[in-house]
Amino acid sequence: MSLPSSVRIVEVGPRDGLQNEKQSINVADKVRLIDDLSAAGLSYIEVGSFVSPKWVPQMAGSAELFAQIQQLPGVTYAALAPNLKGFDGALAAGVREVAVFAAASEAFSQKNINCSIGESLERFVPLMEAAKQHGIRVRGYVSCVLGCPYEGTIAPAQVADVARELYNMGCYEISLGDTIGAGTAGETRRLIEVVGSKVPRNKLAGHFHDTYGQALANIYASLLEGIEVFDSSVAGLGGCPYAKGATGNVATEDVLYLLNGLGIETAIDLDKLIAAGQRICTVLGRESGSHVARALSRLQTKELTAQKTR
Ligand code: HMG
Ligand code: MG
Numbered sequence: 001m002s003l004p005s006s007v008r009i010v011e012v013g014p015r016d017g018l019q020n021e022k023q024s025i026n027v028a029d030k031v032r033l034i035d036d037l038s039a040a041g042l043s044y045i046e047v048g049s050f051v052s053p054k055w056v057p058q059m060a061g062s063a064e065l066f067a068q069i070q071q072l073p074g075v076t077y078a079a080l081a082p083n084l085k086g087f088d089g090a091l092a093a094g095v096r097e098v099a100v101f102a103a104a105s106e107a108f109s110q111k112n113i114n115c116s117i118g119e120s121l122e123r124f125v126p127l128m129e130a131a132k133q134h135g136i137r138v139r140g141y142v143s144c145v146l147g148c149p150y151e152g153t154i155a156p157a158q159v160a161d162v163a164r165e166l167y168n169m170g171c172y173e174i175s176l177g178d179t180i181g182a183g184t185a186g187e188t189r190r191l192i193e194v195v196g197s198k199v200p201r202n203k204l205a206g207h208f209h210d211t212y213g214q215a216l217a218n219i220y221a222s223l224l225e226g227i228e229v230f231d232s233s234v235a236g237l238g239g240c241p242y243a244k245g246a247t248g249n250v251a252t253e254d255v256l257y258l259l260n261g262l263g264i265e266t267a268i269d270l271d272k273l274i275a276a277g278q279r280i281c282t283v284l285g286r287e288s289g290s291h292v293a294r295a296l297s298r299l300q301t302k303e304l305t306a307q308k309t310r
Contacts, residue, residue: 003223006265008044009252010175010205010231011037013280014065015046015080016249017237019058021284027064029283034069034077036276037234041268042252044076046099046231050086063093078139082113082120087127091134098131099175100124101141102166104159107150108143108179112242121165128170140171141207145191146183149243156194164198173203175231178218180246181211185221192225205229208250209243210236210289215250216258223262230255235277236289251290253277 014034018025030048037045047069048062062079071077078097081087090098102120103109109117131138144151145159163174176195183191188206195204206222206229208215219230236251256270274293281288288294 003262004226004228004264006228007223007259008229009042009255009266009268010044010046010207010229011042011234011252012046012207012231012249013037013234013237013252015048015059016231017233017235019049019056020238020248021058023284025058025283027061027068029280030061030065031068033234033276033280034065036272036279038070038072038075040272040276041266042273043074043267044078046078046080047095049080049082050089050093050095050098051080051082063089066093066095081127083123084126084130087130087136091130091136095136097137097139098127099139099141100127100166100171101143101177102162103143103148103179104154104162105144105148105151108148108242111150112143117162121162121169124166124169132170138171140166140174141177142166142174143177143179145176145195146178146187147180149180149246156191159191160195160198163195163204167199167203173205173229174199175205175207175229177207177231178209178215179243181209181215183208183218184214185217188218188221189225192222192227196225201226202228205231207231209246209248210250211245211247216254219250219255219258223264234273234290235281235293237280237284248289251277251288251293253288253290253292257292 047065049059053060076097079090079095081090081098142162208218232252232255233249234252236248238248277288277293
């Protein structure tokens with residue numbers, strides 16, 4: 001199969017990236033991150049979550065973020081909503097696109113949203129109705145598509161069933177989440193074959209955490225299978241609070257470098273993206289999780305040192 005000529009990146013750093021942070025992060029720093037990402041040319045940014053602040057304290061100020069960020073025309077600013085209460089909160093904050101999240105693993109569903117897979121899908125029904133009424137688009141996530149931290153192996157057919165349910169209830173796109181980042185390229189291709197038999201491939205997206213360093217290979221495998229939308233996190237920030245040990249999403253900088261190398265269009269400025277990642281990493285007091293950002297910053301340091309000693 002040939003590669004696509006363009007790819008859409010869903011930037012999940014402000015949500016998936018920051019939700020796992022223990023240290024408190026100022027609203028101003030989050031706003032700056034989101035504005036930096038918009039300025040770098042990202043066309044879709046997941047800003048935050050309207051979930052219980054007892055469950056995920058870091059996402060508590062999401063409404064404030066929507067009030068303060070600069071919303072550029074043509075850019076989608078989205079938020080997670082696990083139930084109608086979350087949807088109402090998002091609507092009140094002026095959010096125009098939400099994402100619901102289910103899992104392909106019963107155990108993970110219980111740990112993450114305190115209900116079974118079936119109950120979670122039932123909860124989404126009134127949310128979908130309300131969204132339709134208000135003209136809000138809804139994206140759907142399926143977690144644990146290539147393994148679960150509690151149940152281990154997950155059958156692709158199980159993922160396909162949940163993906164189809166979400167698609168049939170009106171989610172315009174289903175993002176397949178390798179929550180623990182353990183999947184391999186071969187498993188990814190098989191997963192897409194199976195899920196693709198229940199949901200059109202052009203309605204699927206890949207969401208790869210990079211715990212085992214396989215995310216870029218999985219993205220390449222997905223591209224070969226006709227997937228054209230990928231979620232990623234600037235500087236590789238994050239992880240899921242209910243998947244212990246799982247690291248962040250693949251870094252957006254690294255995905256961009258891969259796509260640029262393949263001649264695939266994204267309309268994102270790599271230098272501005274790297275600067276956005278560096279700024280939030282300074283706030284967090286840590287090194288970037290992006291290989292590309294680290295390599296380029298070492299190169300710059302070397303050049304500066306060489307200039308000074310000339
Ligand atoms: P629950 O305790 O079963 O909910 O939590 P409940 O309906 O029984 O309500 C309990 C309390 O929570 C009540 O408050 C509700 O009002 C409140 P109280 O009376 O005790 O003061 N509540 C809410 N508050 C704010 N916003 C809401 C909301 N709903 C109820 N929306 C619930 C169920 C789903 C709320 C909870 O389990 C929860 O918030 N979970 C969040 C989990 C989460 O955010 N996980 C991370 C995101 S998913 C992810 O990272 C995976 C992904 O990246 C893909 C991948 O990598 O695989 C997407
Ligand atoms: Mg995730």
